[in-house]
């Protein structure tokens with residue numbers, strides 16, 4: 001199933017998107033976190049049949065518009081991207097020959113970064129002049145837990161969505177850690193909805209980015225260095241994951257700093273992301 005958060009006449013509502021992605025049937029729920037919390041009882045009762053509202057008549061928001069906690073993000077999780085990042089000059093402390101990490105790099109983005117489909121990403125003039133895009137498969141945790149074993153990891157995943165881990169490369173480099181470069185307001189476009197885990201094989205999804213119609217990133221999640229189960233095992237070790245937590249799994253090669261000279265985003269650029277089975281996410285930068 002595909003579950004979206006939408007705005008209708010100023011009200012936030014949650015709904016079930018039809019298989020043809022043309023209509024939405026609203027669900028009686030406080031918000032997406034409420035749906036996730038009650039899913040075991042609620043999920044089997046939902047149906048996308050019947051007269052839904054045309055999706056074109058509602059405004060899609062991020063599926064979880066204001067996460068309870070920071071979005072947890074994994075860096076350098078595709079080999080070609082790890083290499084392009086190390087060679088770009090924008091990775092503080094990069095060591096030639098040691099581009100591939102032995103343990104995943106994990107950082108976070110605050111909830112205030114999250115925006116929805118078609119919302120505008122602020123280019124923050126005066127704060128950064130090197131904005132980059134990163135398409136990423138994001139997991140949404142359904143059942144919380146601590147010290148989750150890799151073998152059990154998939155049973156903790158509610159569903160999947162697309163995230164753009166927008167990054168200010170100058171701040172990422174200059175501050176020698178990633179938070180400031182990743183944390184600017186509007187720097188986490190998310191959506192267009194959550195596809196429940198039963199509908200996709202998350203370890204075999206095509207992941208793509210277009211900038212102004214030009215294909216820049218084109219990979220598959222089977223090439224993740226640290227797999228989804230291993231990431232959940234690592235991240236939940238000693239840290240309780242909560243229902244509704246979001247984990248972005250890293251971006252493949254083809255980001256702006258992979259080009260010489262780098263192709264940074266500028267005002268007016270339109271970035272479209274797609275992941276097979278999860279839909280498309282488009283945002284303009286301004």
Ligand code: MG
Pocket residue numbers: 073074075134136165250251
């Ligand atoms: Mg990233």
